Amino acid sequence: MSEVASSYSLAELMVVAASRVFDNEGEVLATGIGLLPRLAASLAMSTTNPDLMMTDSQSFLLSKPNPVSGVKSHAGQANETWLGFRAVFDNVWSGKRHAMVGPSQIDRFGQANISALGGTYQQPKVQLLGVRGFPGNSISHGNSFFVPKHSTRVFVEGECDVVGSIGYNPNRLPKGYCLDDIDVRTVITDLCVMDFSGPNHQMRIVSLHPDVTEQEVRDNTGFELAVVDNLGVTPGPTVEQLAIIAELDPLNARAKQLKDNPPGERRG
Amino acid sequence: MNKLQTAAEAIASIRSGMTIGVGGWGPRRKPMALVRELMRSDATDLTVVAYGGADVGMLCASGKVKKVIFAFVSLDFMPLEPGFRVARQSGAIEVLEIDEGMMLQGLRAASWRIPFIPTNVGLGTDVVARNPELKVIDSPYDDKEWVAMPALKLDVALVHATRCDERGVCEIASPDVYMDDLFARAAQHTIVSCDEIVPTDHFADPAVARSVFWERCHTQSVVHIPGGAHPSSSDPLYGFDVKHFKAYGEAVGAGEFDAYVDAHVRGKTEQDYQAAVGGLDAIQALPLPAY
Numbered sequence: 399m400s401e402v403a404s405s406y407s408l409a410e411l412m413v414v415a416a417s418r419v420f421d422n423e424g425e426v427l428a429t430g431i432g433l434l435p436r437l438a439a440s441l442a443m444s445t446t447n448p449d450l451m452m453t454d455s456q457s458f459l460l461s462k463p464n465p466v467s468g469v470k471s472h473a474g475q476a477n478e479t480w481l482g483f484r485a486v487f488d489n490v491w492s493g494k495r496h497a498m499v500g501p502s503q504i505d506r507f508g509q510a511n512i513s514a515l516g517g518t519y520q521q522p523k524v525q526l527l528g529v530r531g532f533p534g535n536s537i538s539h540g541n542s543f544f545v546p547k548h549s550t551r552v553f554v555e556g557e558c559d560v561v562g563s564i565g566y567n568p569n570r571l572p573k574g575y576c577l578d579d580i581d582v583r584t585v586i587t588d589l590c591v592m593d594f595s596g597p598n599h600q601m602r603i604v605s606l607h608p609d610v611t612e613q614e615v616r617d618n619t620g621f622e623l624a625v626v627d628n629l630g631v632t633p634g635p636t637v638e639q640l641a642i643i644a645e646l647d648p649l650n651a652r653a654k655q656l657k658d659n660p661p662g663e664r665r666g
Numbered sequence: 667m668n669k670l671q672t673a674a675e676a677i678a679s680i681r682s683g684m685t686i687g688v689g690g691w692g693p694r695r696k697p698m699a700l701v702r703e704l705m706r707s708d709a710t711d712l713t714v715v716a717y718g719g720a721d722v723g724m725l726c727a728s729g730k731v732k733k734v735i736f737a738f739v740s741l742d743f744m745p746l747e748p749g750f751r752v753a754r755q756s757g758a759i760e761v762l763e764i765d766e767g768m769m770l771q772g773l774r775a776a777s778w779r780i781p782f783i784p785t786n787v788g789l790g791t792d793v794v795a796r797n798p799e800l801k802v803i804d805s806p807y808d809d810k811e812w813v814a815m816p817a818l819k820l821d822v823a824l825v826h827a828t829r830c831d832e833r834g835v836c837e838i839a840s841p842d843v844y845m846d847d848l849f850a851r852a853a854q855h856t857i858v859s860c861d862e863i864v865p866t867d868h869f870a871d872p873a874v875a876r877s878v879f880w881e882r883c884h885t886q887s888v889v890h891i892p893g894g895a896h897p898s899s900s901d902p903l904y905g906f907d908v909k910h911f912k913a914y915g916e917a918v919g920a921g922e923f924d925a926y927v928d929a930h931v932r933g934k935t936e937q938d939y940q941a942a943v944g945g946l947d948a949i950q951a952l953p954l955p956a957y
Contacts, residue, residue, distance in 0.1 A: 455957040457841035469956045482842035483691065487767040491787075509791075513763065514754070519796050521757030527745060528718075528738035533765040534787040564790030572789040572802075574810030580790075 400638040408588060409434060409652045410643060411607060411662040412544070414635040416586045417441040419542045420496060425449040426539075427459075427486075427495040433647075434655050435498040435544045437466050438586075440646045441639065457482045467649035490531065495539040496583070502526055503551075503558040504543055506601060506621035508565035508582035508594050510536075511558035519560070529562040536563030540581045546656055548587035548618045555620035566599035588656060590615050591632055596624025605632040609664040634662055669834045669888045673703040673936065676857045676887040680709045680822050683732075687773070687818070687853055688716040689825035689846035690898060693741045693906040695838075696721045697826035697859045699894035702931050702939065704824075705730065715818050717769065717844065719898060720914065723749025726759060727923045733760040735818065737769055741911050743955075748918035764793055764800070764815075770845055772818035777851030782814035789813060823853035826895045828877075828903065830860040834885030835869055837877045840901040847879035857887040859894040861903050893940055893949040905954040910943060 416438030420428050428443060428450045430436035436455075440463035443450040452463045454472055459479040464472075481489070489495055501510035512530060516523030535541055541563065545552050557567075564570065566577050577599055585592040585601070589610045596602035602624035603615055608631055616623060635643070643652070653659045677700060680686065686704075690696035701721045711732040716722050718739030725731050727749035739750040753759045764772070771783040784805065788794045794802060794813060801814045825846045828839035836858050838846060850856040869875050894900075897907035897914070917926040930939050940946050 464957075471954070471956050480841075483766075483844055484770060487770055490767065513792075517755070518757075519792070520760075522754055525746065525751045525754035527740050528736055529763055529765060529791070529793055530738045531766045533789075533791045533793050534767040536791070537786050537789055561790075561792045561795070567790070570790045570795070572786075572811050573804075574808065575789075 400636040402634045403637050403640050406635045406640060406662040407653065408607070408660045408662050408664070409656050410635050410640060411632060412586055412588065413438045413441060413643060413652065414639055415591050415632050416498060416542070416544055417446070419498065419584045420450055421446045423447060423450065423496050423540070425451065425494070427451045427453070427489050429453070429495060429497040431497065431499045432544065433466055433651055434546070435500065437643065437647055437652060438498065439463070440466065441642060444642050444646065445639065453481055463646065465645070466647050467651040487534070490534055490538050493539045496542065497535050497539070498542045498544050499532070500544045500546070501552070503554050504545070504585070505554050505556065505558045505565070507557070507567035508580070508599070508601065509558050509561045509567060510543065510563045510565070511560045513560035513562050515559050529560070532562035533564070536565070536582070540583050542584040542586070545585065545587040548589040548615065550618060550620040553619040553621065566594060589618065592623070600624045602626060603629060605630050607632045608634070608662060668832045669886060670832045670863070671887050671889055673699055673859070673889050673891065676700070676889050677703040677707050679855055679857070679887070680704060680707060682709050683711045684709070684821040685713040685715065685819065687820040687823040687849040688714065688721045689823065689844060689849045690719065690721070691717045691842070691844045692719045692738070693743070693911065694719075694899050695826050695840055695844070695895055695901065696898035697824040697894065698896060698898055699891040699936050700824045700857060700859050700889065701725065702936070705927065705931050715769070715820060717766065718750065719747060720749070720911065723747040723918075726750050726753035727918060728927065731759055733762065735762040735764065735769070737764055737766040743908060744911060744915055748915040749923065752918060762797055762799065764788065768793070768815050769818065770848065771815040773845055773848035773852040775815065775817035776819045777848055780817065782816050784812040785815050786812060787815075818852060820849065820853035821855065823849040823856040825849055825856060825858045826900060827858050827860045828900060829862040829864045829868065830858055830885075830888045831864055831866045831868065832888060833866065834858070834882040834888055835866065835878055836860065836880070836885060837869070837874060838879060839877055843879045850880045850884040855886045856884055857889065858885050859889045859891045861892050861894065861900055863890045891936060893946045894936070896940070896943065896949045899952070899954065901954055904950050905952040907943070907949070907952055
């Protein structure tokens with residue numbers, strides 16, 4: 399293990415924290431939606447878990463991840479398998495996948511929403527994307543969430559306005575299922591890392607990012623959180639990890655993903 | 667058999683109240699010239715089934731649509747499709763919002779002429795809770811419940827291919843066929859626009875024949891429109907037109923979609939349209955997107 403870098407951005411800290419969700423996943427398709435989650439999956443494939451599979455975000459699996467910035471053409475990339483969208487569904491339904499997505503809303507059950515906000519189902523106040531693949535992903539394989547701005551707008555007090563993915567909600571559990579059949583993994587935010595391993599799958603703080611307090615996390619979350627024993631600080635990137643991140647993102651697009659690109663150690 | 671038609675002849679088969687499937691995915695390989703022809707037609711009250719992009723948005727904004735069956739409507743680089751967004755937020759359209767994979771299953775069921783495909787997709791979510799037309803059933807083989815994803819039967823499918831012969835053999839040279847073959851198979855009547863018309867012996871090369879994903883009996887009409895996917899892409903021939911999509915989005919945002927239609931669609935031919943967007947050469951020079 400190389401040493402922890404002396405300085406790093408919050409985005410880089412989040413990428414490294416996010417990459418850990420793929421460490422022990424074995425040979426699965428790692429799908430990171432959005433630049434930082436994709437960078438996290440690419441980092442894991444390049445370091446801790448070379449067995450991961452990743453796509454070119456279009457139609458091919460690659461033996462080596464494409465950089466997340468500066469790619470002008472798909473020509474010459476390291477294709478290994480055709481994986482058009484219908485084959486992605488075959489993969490999803492086989493369970494051999496872990497997706498990291500960035501929902502607009504997440505509730506205390508780990509249910510998530512990218513479909514619409516407010517109003518009614520027939521006439522939403524704000525139409526977003528639609529449920530996309532959330533229902534199928536959430537009932538088929540492991541899913542983690544990436545939240546660039548931890549707030550009560552994302553971590554809502556009640557249920558999501560539209561429940562697009564199944565979570566640990568006893569009232570919505572289908573016949574023949576138990577809560578342990580659901581697999582919502584890790585939540586990476588700009589404040590902390592969380593999971594759903596609290597009592598009865600309650601969302602739980604696992605580590606706080608440097609200079610963040612437990613109270614800050616609670617103040618920005620619309621529901622009660624459990625917390626691990628011996629709550630620690632999210633480990634920073636190593637020098638080696640930062641070098642690989644820089645190779646995977648040569649144009650430093652990661653610096654544009656969080657408002658004002660804050661440093662990882664905020665009061666440093 | 668010769669299935670070649672003009673866009674107007676082909677679209678004349680679409681009548682009000684029909685269910686129309688549109689191939690492609692988001693901003694990619696959409697039969698947009700056929701969509702423009704449909705915008706010019708008298709058909710209304712349509713139900714549209716699509717992995718939606720500006721096809722869905724423009725048809726909604728044109729008042730053609732009664733109901734949209736969708737998992738998303740998005741232009742990817744512009745995540746929120748402007749025309750669809752306005753239609754939804756004004757409550758102007760009915761919806762059946764389903765998972766992307768459920769759409770595949772529904773088209774597959776229609777193409778296999780079976781009433782539904784059982785799936786766990788949608789369980790525990792608002793896809794099932796808010797859409798009473800999706801039924802949940804018991805299994806004869808286990809103690810779980812399953813969603814019976816109904817067949818999405820299409821009256822007409824609109825698809826854009828790279829190359830066709832006049833008998834309706836269609837080559838998709840792009841890296842992904844998406845669900846276009848299922849749209850063609852799920853439909854009573856399939857209209858395919860294409861960038862190039864080729865002689866039948868073009869398909870003698872096995873590598874080319876492997877780029878044909880449905881047999882010609884599922885293609886009823888072939889419309890030759892070079893550049894006909896614009897402003898969406900037709901990989902490998904041309905990419906999608908980011909500038910054009912943005913201008914469309916700004917027009918909708920400013921409440922001026924009508925001006926967009928006047929400039930590009932209403933009373934215009936496809937030649938007029940292409941001239942207004944810089945000409946066929948400019949379309950064919952649009953770079954393919956890379957991420």
